[in-house]
Amino acid sequence: EDQVTQSPEALRLQEGESSSLNCSYTVSGLRGLFWYRQDPGKGPEFLFTLYSAGEEKEKERLKATLTKKESFLHITAPKPEDSATYLCAVQAGRAGGTSYGKLTFGQGTILTVHP
Amino acid sequence: DAGITQSPRHKVTETGTPVTLRCHQTENHRYMYWYRQDPGHGLRLIHYSYGVKDTDKGEVSDGYSVSRSKTEDFLLTLESATSSQTSVYFCASESSRPGANVLTFGAGSRLTVL
Numbered sequence: 001e002d003q004v005t006q007s008p009e010a011l012r013l014q015e016g017e018s019s020s021l022n023c024s025y026t027v028s029g030l031r032g033l034f035w036y037r038q039d040p041g042k043g044p045e046f047l048f049t050l051y052s053a054g055e056e057k058e059k060e061r062l063k064a065t066l067t068k069k070e071s072f073l074h075i076t077a078p079k080p081e082d083s084a085t086y087l088c089a090v091q092a093g094r095a096g097g098t099s100y101g102k103l104t105f106g107q108g109t110i111l112t113v114h115p
Numbered sequence: 116d117a118g119i120t121q122s123p124r125h126k127v128t129e130t131g132t133p134v135t136l137r138c139h140q141t142e143n144h145r146y147m148y149w150y151r152q153d154p155g156h157g158l159r160l161i162h163y164s165y166g167v168k169d170t171d172k173g174e175v176s177d178g179y180s181v182s183r184s185k186t187e188d189f190l191l192t193l194e195s196a197t198s199s200q201t202s203v204y205f206c207a208s209e210s211s212r213p214g215a216n217v218l219t220f221g222a223g224s225r226l227t228v229l
């Protein structure tokens with residue numbers, strides 16, 4: 001059974017205080033690992049997809065990295081507008097396979113950035 | 116971004132009544148999904164569709180049925196709602212283009228079953 005565990009459950013930072021969120025996973029063949037951001041009362045919004053160990057992707061103050069067992073979402077010099085719940089999800093299968101978007105999600109990390 | 120709209124956004128109903136949630140997308144995406152989100156459980160897949168009239172069960176499908184008569188519409192039905200189905204329901208769609216396997220989510224439908 002595919003499993004995703006995110007830590008910490010909640011993280012409070014001061015503006016400008018860099019940190020990392022962790023996503024540990026077990027999956028029967030990783031087709032992709034996804035990071036989403038979710039604001040209160042809204043649906044998840046796509047941030048990154050990582051496909052293989054060693055891959056990194058960046059977007060503004062966010063950087064996602066991937067190893068064979070976990071992924072990190074690094075937040076550099078965060079601002080209050082970065083406050084949200086960050087969700088990690090894995091898609092099992094192989095490239096070109098038919099697992100579609102059957103994602104297994106972690107429970108999320110609630111990030112609060114204080115000014 | 117795909118245009119995905121869900122209706123209703125909020126609904127309160129009583130145990131035993133039928134409920135239908137609607138999802139409409141305007142991007143001609145082939146794949147569509149229904150997830151529920153509950154504290155302590157994260158997002159869990161209920162049902163999904165890989166084409167018109169082609170659907171299959173997800174992780175938590177008991178008590179739910181779906182239908183997809185047109186590419187753009189995906190309906191989730193609770194035949195007889197129970198309190199355990201109180202949740203926030205999210206619809207998502209995905210393009211079938213290679214390399215575009217990213218789910219785009221709707222804003223959610225909050226269902227309360229009394």
